[in-house]
Amino acid sequence: MDIFISSASRGLIPKDPLALSFLIIVLSVLILILFVIFLNTIHRLKVRHKENENMFSLYKTFINAEDNLIYLKDDKLKYVFVNKAFEYFFDLATHELTGHDDYELMTHEYAEKMRETDLAVLETESVVCKDIQYKKRIYRTTKFPVTLANGQTGVGAQIKDVTQEQKSIKQHEIHLHTLISIGDGVMVVDQNGMVEMLNKAAEKLTGWLSSEAVGKPYREVFPLYRDGGTVVSDYVADVLESGTDSEMKGNAILLSKCGNRHYIEDSTALIRDDMNKAIGVVVIFRDISAIKEQRDQIEYLSFHDSLTGLYNRRFFEQELRRMDTADNLPLSIVMGDVNGLKLTNDIFGHMYGDQLLVSVAEVLKRVCKKEDIIARWGGDEFVILMPKTSPEDAKDVMFRIKNECADIKIKAIKGSISMGSATKQTANQKIMRTLEYAEDTMYSVKTLERDNIRNSAIDSIVSLLHQNSKREKEHSLRVSELCQKLGKTLNLPDREIRKLKEAGYLHDIGKIVLEPELMNKNHLLTNLEWNEVKRHSIIGYRILNSFDNTLDLAESVLAHHERWNGSGYPKGLKGEEIPKLARIIAIVEGYDRMTHDSDNIKAMSKEDAIQTLKDNAGILFDPKLVDVFTEMVQEGTT
Template identity: 45%
Template sequence: MFFEQKQNESEMKKMNIKKDNIKKDQVSFFEALFRNNHEIMLLINPDTMKIEDCNQSACLFYGLTYEEMITLKISHFNCINEDLLKKEVKYAKDGHKNKFYFKHRLANGEIRDVEVHSSPVQVNGRDYLLSIVHDNSELEADNKLLKKENRFLEKRVSERTYELEELNRQLVTAKADLERELIFIDALFESIPGYLYVYDEMGRLIKWNKKHEEMTGYSSAELSQMTMDKWYEGEDLIRVLAAVDEVFKTGYGEVEAHLITKNGEKLLIRSNGVVMTLKGKKYLTGIGIDVAERRRLEAELANESKLLETTLVSVGDGVISCDQNGDVLFINRVAQELTGWSKSEAMGKSIEEVFHIVNDQSHKKTGNIVQDVLRTKEIKELETDSLLIAKDGTERSIEDSAAPIMEENGDVLGVVLVFRDFTEKKQKLEQIEYLSYHDQLTGLYNRRFYEEELLRMDTPENLPLSLVMGDVNGLKLVNDSFGHVMGDKLLIKTAQIMKTACRSEDVVARLGGDEFMILLPKTNANEAKKLVKRIEKLTENEMVGTVAVSISFGFETKNSSNVDIQQIFKKAEDYMYRRKLTESLGMRNKTVGMIISTLFEKNKREMCHSERVGQLTEAIAEKLGMDCKSTEDLKTAGLMHDIGKIGVSDSILNKAEMLDQREWKEIRRHPEVGYRILSSANEFAEIADHILAHHERWDGSGYPKGLKGEEISLEARIIAIADAYDAMTKMRIHMEDLTIEEAIKEINRCSGTQFDPEIAQVFIEMILENS
């Protein structure tokens, strides 16, 4: 345990002011550190346990989106006793850093063992709990963290050479017997400033340092008779015993209490304790510092704290130490698992035999990293394509670094290797690299790869170099009509056709949207033209749903090194757009026909409604004395007035109950969708405006534009009456249809508000004449 005395209120107030100023200066730094950190970070409200914020690493680990994460409490992931989670929050709320072990359930149901480091933080004047989650199930960490740890270790070697050298000598030469371990503990206790102790499970003090005797005033003989309850009384004793119980449960604890010295003086100390196991027995060991010591040792304690933190973070890495001759002196548990060598087998063996590294591609032995470190006295890292061959032949990709163990005079005593299993991370990096050069939808190369490959291919050796540019006809129309899922299927089918038609050495890429590009090295114009014909032949009978696959192509060939490749690209693009002007129009006209057919096939009620509206609009046009062409166009517009409903789901079109606000909003989009569909095809462009306005009202309260009076086209006003009449008498789902007399009465009532009063009168007369 570490002990430190509370400062008086005025000192604390000054420190808080200073901390507030620092926080204000470092807001942007904290934000960047939080967002970009590879560690899994959560910002938690300590009162509600709600996750207020998280970084991208947290979303990837738990398998949830950012929006999902910030709706949850941290207890959502917790699979063990809630009391442990409450203790973690309590420690943080009391202003203490802490570490706990949990089992967290991910979004896919997988249970992970995690180590959670929590600290209280203040952001924008509010208190939060910052939790850093380490995945102990994976036994790997970030390469960036490893480099940071190595840089820190290098710095620590130079700053605290004597202490680290003594520690390393003790570690690498330690044997399994208790006597040597206790010698090491004695040396460690005396080398670290502060009041140190070791208690057994019965609460008896069995080890201490000189500082312990000096601070408490007890002699060595007296201390050997002391138990933990002799140092504290009252609430302090209760608090200390609770902390001790917590240490033996979780492995770590922290407490503040008044320690009573031999002369009766009370020292307010802070103690941090951990559990140490020797020969199957557990011991409580820690360090405490009083106020007087704190000021003098503040800088040194900060360094010791960093060392402890770094050591804890590095627990999941393999560590092997060797001497100047390259013989193994120390190997930790993780290193034993990764190499397949037990401690007894590895001790004294050559590092090259235990740490057997080969090249990932050639399987040939790589250079000796230990000898490189001994020669240069610098930290070295393995190449990223290194494989560790375990004793049983198992191969693992690893990350590795080696650092020298230095004496004060600069001599190298040995080398320490720190490494980890890199296999899964390497696979993820390869996947990321693949995605960085490939289009996620089609699997073709993306624009980035195309641009880099174009630069690489633009050499005399690849001449003639042909560029073929393709553009999918009618993609926007398909997206507007059938939705983006259908549009994506059209793009995927296009990519498959182009890939099938090309050679293995050709580069087929999707530049974005509906544009594709093919790079053809050592291909003349005639061969490029044959490729285009081959692709066009493959698309002749290809359909995606009811939509035919149609691609407009343009191509150009570079025959001379003096020609700028961007000029070739521009010519291919211009040629493609010239062809698209003619090819795309025919494609759009066909697609519009398919759209109306699809709508009528999936909803017979809409088909009958559209046919009746077409007949009514024709009859009104004849009644008004319109010419034959206008009458025929108006009939067509009436037939197609609801074509935009192709984008409305069947569940809404056929819903028997009243529609809710969201469903009405989707229905009200159909005039705009219909307009976009029809305006894209020359054959129907003239009636598109009438379709857009057929739900406008005479008084200006309609949609989508809120047109009023004669701002609405005559044709749209006619369609509005015909559509409303048929809907009232033949299309009412939520209630019974109106009779002809009731419908006429309703149209007469809405004359001058919803309908053009003159057309309404003509329509009523026409209906009465035919009744």
Template identity: 40%
Template sequence: MSQLSEIEELRKEEVQHERTIEEAIFYSGPDMHYIYDQQGRLVRWNEKFQDITGYSSKELAKMSLLDWYKGDEKSYRAIMDCITRAIDDGFGVTDAEMRKNDGTIVSVYFKAFTLCLNGKKYIECRIIDITQSKRKEKEICYLSYHDQLTGLYNRRFYEEELTRLDTERNLPMTIVMGDVNGLKFINDSFGHIMGDRLLKKVAKIISLGCRADDIIARLGGDEFVIILPRTDAFVAENIIKRIKNLSLGEKVGFIDISVSFGYQTKNSKEEKTEEILITAENNMYNNKLFEGPIMKVKTIKSIINTLYEENKEEEKHSHEVSKLCGKMGEALDFSKYEVNELKEVGLLHNIGKIAIHENLPNKTGKFTSDEWKKIKSHCEIGYRMLNTVNGMSNMAIYILYHHERWDGLGYPKGLKGAEIPIASRIINIADAYDSMSRDRCYRSALSMENIIKELQKNAGHQFDPELVTVFIKKILGK
């Protein structure tokens, strides 16, 4: 073989090798890759394209360039424009949606090139599946304009939308401000999980009460806002009434739903939106001053009823402690108001147990350190429940300290002697007496003789010694 023939043979081998590499790249590449002829017929494609679309080779051979985009006008036009650019300029790119064989939609990044082979023109297409990135993009966009907890719009969207809607053609426009009553009370008493449930329920009720085009947003915490375009005061009041009526039949656990609303209507372009917002908020806070305390008192009653329904022994115990506290107040010549306050605080002294699992206080075996910690927390929980309720701040303090001991070894603060409020010292004695006089799951009731011995033995240690003497002589008559 001549030297020239050897060179030609080597060149053929190199060309064949290059073609083999190109074909390997074409067929096994990570992206979808295919070629159409001038008539729009699919003439070549790689494995990825077949895998993603779900069509067999036989089916693909019969499909034309735009079969993927029939019924999707937006994607059809985008692909046509891209191919036109590829024919005119040699290259075109666009985003589109492609329908697979099973009917599912794939978001794609579409690139088109023109190829000239043996005097013929072809369209080479490369597609990158961007479904996941599009989904993440939508999620990011959603999160940037929505409140993560409730799914309503957030403050950012509300502010942008208010600016957009603040035009003469949307007048009259009413702004409604809403504030959930008792959220801090619920968070402090039962934890933020219960508070979050309350907020989600409120968001759902407001959404049901509003119209489809109304803009509802959570501004943060317990505050909500509603933008009502082309809505006068009369219609706004009806929307608020509808929301309140919907809330009447809803509860979160045993807690009623209560939201205070205030609104103001912008009737002319000369009125400043900032002043409309301030007035709406002031009206809401004025309503909250009246509605908030009522809601807290209702919640306290609901808590007590729920506690007693779950534990009838607790109901009997609390009523007896209340009577004993009242008698002690009378024996100590307390005023009528102080006696009544003692009775009420005796009734409520274990209100914090509502937040403790019902089986824990009745456990027969020894408490673990964590269980004992939970049991002792009922004093602080009860305090947090009552501390924000008008007229109950003193009772909250008495409940907080009703398990303190005269010798300073009690809880939660380790107060000693006269540092402990006298009402708390009275509750401590009445609570212990009634507990000892009742059958418990872990022991039988003590006799009166043994109860008195226990009270006397612990006078100066657990109990105020002078109050123990008064209790035994004047209340028990011994």
């Protein structure tokens, strides 16, 4: 009132009552407006505060719902705020945590680790991440600077238990290392068909380095073909589309960057993300070229003879049934039996016997048509199935085969084959009967040819032996002649004299197995060479025992190096255990060796040779036979 009076006294308040009333009303309205504004402001502030409280509560709810540990520290590194997970971890309430530092809550060692990263945040004013091990678990701390209400900088943090994650990463690394280091090839392809990774084995097989292959279409790095040359379909795309894994078992060829071909088998598996969506394919493959070759070899051997490469009996019998049709008439079968195989094996060993069989097989392949089925029927027997072949044509084939086989020579054995044939000419004939008839015919021919084959074989062996050593030829002739004369002196029967003469001629036939250099070497033999030479009596026995007309000579030839006192070979016989003809050959051979020059040994005189025989009578030689022989020589009956 004093104001108004003062104002009025200064002339500021109107003196007019009406004006004064108006002024009072205006002032009242202004005061009311200001009051309303004040109330609205207070309301808005309350609403905003409430919203902030709600938002803070919401934030706190979210933070408390987080499994990870979350906290806020002030500039003194004392806890200002922690979430529920933090409370649960330390088993403390918020009021027991706030206002305290790490040294009050945990071990000194762990507090030091926490303090180290907190200080790093404050010093660098940047985010600091570090993994810390606590009670055998691994925690990843992510700490960051926070500006506090007082303007100072505090530390906010999120701590996550990454133990399982680290184990998963380690397991993943182990798996990756395993894929990289395993012997199988591994290729990872993305959903677009681009290569993401090759391991070392895959690099070796494809010829691509992983660094070169990454980002390239997998079909460029891993081109697959079938045996016929056709390209394998885009099976990675098929797997991605179908959503199922697949396998390819050895029916594809991988062509490497440098042009090498590898037979492979592989398996293809989808790679899925956490949402089970296919994001790529892993292809695991291996080189099975060696395995396939082995399989092919097994399959080949199931139908082929391993020695000659011809079909085997099993396959022939299948083909015989298959080709037994009217379209193939006349259907001829030729059977052949190789002569001299056993003799070759006995004399020179199975390696040379195998050579004989292989040589005959080559002749059969050269002479026969492509349509013919040639098979090894048994040990030394072959069979040929010839469709649309008349009896005359079959005989012509046999003639050409026999002629070409005659040119074969394995050591001293000449090639020879006995053959027979039969032809099915009408549909009502039984093919098995045709086969039997061909076999019967072959055996009949072999029987008729036996004498010629035998004589030819003996002549061939002796001829080669004498060709290799002229000295052995002359020695054989002289021993044969002396044996015959001694047999007559002993008044042996004519049959025994004939045997003695032949045995004398063939007594060293076993030397056919010796190399010419060894056969002609007459001195300083090594133990190995001497053992080789001593085999000749056994080999001679085997040869002569192989033929009917020389069977009675075999024992004498076997024993002609036995000695009266048992010091000889090969059986160590003594005295009259030694066949008489062998005792005679031993004396005659010894005398002939002593009385004829060799390469470096000068011949003895007849007198010295006779004396040597007498000195060894009863030791090396039969004493009675020595007396008869020396008397015969001294009397000049020779």
